[in-house]
Amino acid sequence: xxxxxxxxxxxxxxxxxxxxxxxxxxxxxxxxxxxxxxxxxxxxxxxxxxxxxxxxxxxxxxxxx
Amino acid sequence: xxxxxxxxxxxxxxxxxxxxxxxxxxxxxxxxxxxxxxxxxxxxxxxxxxxxxxxxxxxxxxxxxxxxxxxxxxxxxxxxxxxxxxxxxxxxxxxxxxxxxxxxxxxxxxxxxxxxxxxxxxxxxxxxxxxxxxxxxxxxxxxxxxxxxxxxxxxxxxxxxxxx
Numbered sequence: 001x002x003x004x005x006x007x008x009x010x011x012x013x014x015x016x017x018x019x020x021x022x023x024x025x026x027x028x029x030x031x032x033x034x035x036x037x038x039x040x041x042x043x044x045x046x047x048x049x050x051x052x053x054x055x056x057x058x059x060x061x062x063x064x065x
Numbered sequence: 066x067x068x069x070x071x072x073x074x075x076x077x078x079x080x081x082x083x084x085x086x087x088x089x090x091x092x093x094x095x096x097x098x099x100x101x102x103x104x105x106x107x108x109x110x111x112x113x114x115x116x117x118x119x120x121x122x123x124x125x126x127x128x129x130x131x132x133x134x135x136x137x138x139x140x141x142x143x144x145x146x147x148x149x150x151x152x153x154x155x156x157x158x159x160x161x162x163x164x165x166x167x168x169x170x171x172x173x174x175x176x177x178x179x180x181x182x183x184x185x186x187x188x189x190x191x192x193x194x195x196x197x198x199x200x201x202x203x204x205x206x207x208x209x210x211x212x213x214x215x216x217x218x219x220x221x222x223x224x225x226x227x228x229x
Contacts, residue, residue, distance in 0.1 A: 005210070006210050006213075006214055009206060009207055009210045010207075010210065010211075015160075015214060016159070016160055016161070016176050017176070018211055018214045018215060019141050019159040019160045019176070019177075019214060019215075019218050020159040020160070020176035020177040021215075022141075022159070022192070022196075022214070022215040022218035022219060023141070023157065023158075023159040023177040023178075023179070023218060023222070024177055025188065025192055026184050026185065026188050026189045026192060026218075026219065026222055027179060027183050027184055027185065027188070028183055028184065028185040028188075029185070031179065031183050035177070035179075038104075038105055038177075
């Protein structure tokens with residue numbers, strides 16, 4: 001772990017996700033497609049007030065589809 | 066006649082008492098229960114194995130049965146599992162934790178792991194060059210740190226695949 005200084009910049013979660021992404025990108029073509037899907041995270045949230053749900057908002061709006 | 070049969074059966078039974086104390090390499094008497102789990106897949110679930118070699122942050126270690134309880138963060142590296150009676154199998158894990166519990170069981174939690182055969186050396190080489198370029202470039206501190214972490218993973222992968 002020559003880059004032990006990542007603790008100044010990242011949380012452990014982010015560090016682990018970066019390392020996992022690097023491993024996924026190094027797989028053979030056949031395995032890579034299923035692996036890349038695992039790296040995808042999407043979040044949708046909704047504000048509730050007086051029992052009424054507000055607009056559902058995507059954290060990162062999906063570009064296509 | 067029956068006395069002779071009794072004697073011969075007793076003689077057959079006696080050697081078994083001695084063989085249980087002898088340890089051969091084919092079946093080691095002591096095994097540790099390994100659970101190697103990823104978020105999306107359980108590679109091992111409480112499977113009895115003889116030895117597990119991990120690359121911990123503090124150095125490479127081999128874990129045998131009845132290891133002292135400890136928690137070790139893992140470097141991106143190879144986990145080698147030696148099951149009773151079969152050759153060792155290797156996986157490259159992206160990082161995580163190895164926990165030895167007091168009840169002779171070992172849990173390894175990792176985010177990503179794959180057998181060494183599933184990796185492509187060309188992809189690793191290309192990714193490494195890309196990451197080194199970004200790490201030496203003029204981006205933000207975060208981008209460069211991210212690239213350095215990735216470069217470390219790729220270098221560990223190359224080392225694992227090279228010295229198979």
